[in-house]
Amino acid sequence: MLSHLRLCAPARTPVCVLTGCSRAASGSVKDKQPLKKAKTPQGRLDSPEEESRAALQKFPDDVNPVTKEKGGPRGPEPTRYGDWERKGRCYDF
């Protein structure tokens, strides 16, 4: 809900966001119209994270096709180098 409000009020006027929040929370909204969601400017907020996430995509149905593990770690097998690796970081050894 909060991100919804952040979209409808620009960052420069935080007061707008706060009142919006309490208005909805108190339940005493006079006008029953739903808050209009502003359109995200095309291209401006397209997150570059999408490409880097591609490295660790979820398996189809969350089942690892090689090991048939369901709900396991995404990406290549974390223990393939002898330690527990994810995104180049070692977590346990």
Add this chain to the structure above:
Amino acid sequence: MASVRAASRLLSKRILSKTTAVPAAAVQGSRDFHFSIYGKKTSAKVSDDISTQYPVVDHEFDAVVVGAGGAGLRAAFGLSEAGFNTACITKLFPTRSHTVAAQGGINAALGNMEEDDWRWHFYDTVKGSDWLGDQDAIHYMTEQAPAAVVELENFGMPFSRTEEGKIYQRAFGGQSLKYGKGGQAHRCCCVADRTGHSLLHTLYGRSLRYDTSYFVEYFALDLLMENGECKGVIALCMEDGSIHRFRAKNTVIATGGYGRTYFSCTSAHTSTGDGNAMVTRAGLPCQDLEFVQFHPTGIYGAGCLITEGCRGEGGILINSEGERFMERYAPNAKDLASRDVVSRSMTIEIREGRGVGPEKDHVYLQLTHLPPQQLATRLPGISETAMIFAGVDVTKDPIPVLPTVHYNMGGIPTNYKGQVITYTEGSDKVVPGLYACGESACASVHGANRLGANSLLDLVVFGRACALTIAEENKPGEKLSPLAPSAGEESVANLDKLRYANGSLRTSEIRLNMQKTMQAHAAVFRTGSVLKEGCEKMDAVYQTLADIKTFDRGIVWNTDLVESLELQNLMLNGVQTINSAEQRKESRGAHAREDFKDRLDEYDYSKPLTGQVKKTFEQHWRKHTMSTVDVKTGKVSLKYRPVIDASLDEQECAHVPPAIRSY
């Protein structure tokens, strides 16, 4: 100063007027104390027995748990489940404890992937500990492991599954089948790639079913000891600066490790060894603090570890001259040498002045010569890691790395039931009323070296063990023995002294001095002269604590004060670590010395035992170090305690006689 006194007078007036129970809702505007929660017994009493400046709130519980990580939460709700009125004091919100960062798995001999037996896990753990682990505690942990994992799964922890729906287990952490002779064992259970996070959240969620009283953001100052018995804890509420005494017949310490004594560590800023220090100040010993687990390639400044896979894929370590120095130290294996060899080589390069950076205190890990496509397919996410934590583009610049602390095998000595022990007159004696579990305890299951994925298991098994032991030996609602009204006054005096400290060195400066000294002298490269020099330097840094300067004179959310208290705790851990390392003249597990490269046991296990004369206890080193500190002078005294070689039941699980550890 006058305004502070006026404010504290005002505070005491407000507190005394609030002794009648007032519902929290009625005082929404003013700051109310943490402990007046709906429906709870507000039996806390205010007194000024210690000081009129610092009114103390007294609470009475059946059991108090200090720390709310994996072990603390498990102990806390285990006790609540058994009907005890339990308080859980934590300086962090439970789900922010460092357990959340443990992403590796948890070992258990469930036998889902192949036929498995917990006795084989027992053997692997004893071997991994380099025969310094107490075999009864290891027997207890490995036997309870399958039940513990199933219990977690029943609490709702979403382990990854095989096709049949059983918990999926993978190969990890030096685990073998048939006592090392049957090949690799698959014992590590995990939850996607965030086992520790999931464990902590599962335990926290489960704990909310029981009525444990959580005292969040309360910093535990000291134990309340009387006649060698632990009668509770005194803590500072960070939110409003009030002092609280928690009287209880049973106190469980689960405060975690002390990675922050070193300059480079993977631990959170809050891993300051508070429990170890509380025990030290109470005059009790800490065990095996010299055993600290290092990893060779931790990112400089960030403390995040870079996987060995980088070197496996062709990455090389270079010094300030651009030389691939591993060729000199390990001509055959080069950068793929074992972790301790790599760590030691890196440290030697830094010591000899060939380190990089403005302070020449680290080396570089170069991946720029590898094709970027190959790097992206084999090590996905590494460019992101390097950019976020080191600020380098991994295809253009090398990553700054240095050996980094990851885990502390040592801690508060306990028996396999979780009761804190001291070693006097040749036998273990239980300290009544005091228990410890988790990384802060030393049961000792990890001995001289911890195996991967055994730490999370240690947390849940011994957290539960503490709760079970307390439930066995006590009844809920038992009357508390009387406590001197002025108990805890030294802690409050120390707090007051730190709050108004006006020396010349800031807390951050003293802390950095300590961290740099420990990193240079008590890290991977240990040899007599380096350690001795380190002991003297650490002693000097310890003395500078008297010259500390703090800036915040307030009492409400005084982080300067809390950081200074944490620094005092870190310092106690640091001096014990380096002194214990200096005295231990052998190499065992994580403690590797250049001048004493071999393990010194009672027999030489590399040769047949017949005809060998058994060394006396003073002559060999297969024993636990028990260190105590004289807090005023900073002088460390060391005693030694034998390793427990017998398992809990020789018929069920024969103990493993010592042998040479080779993988």
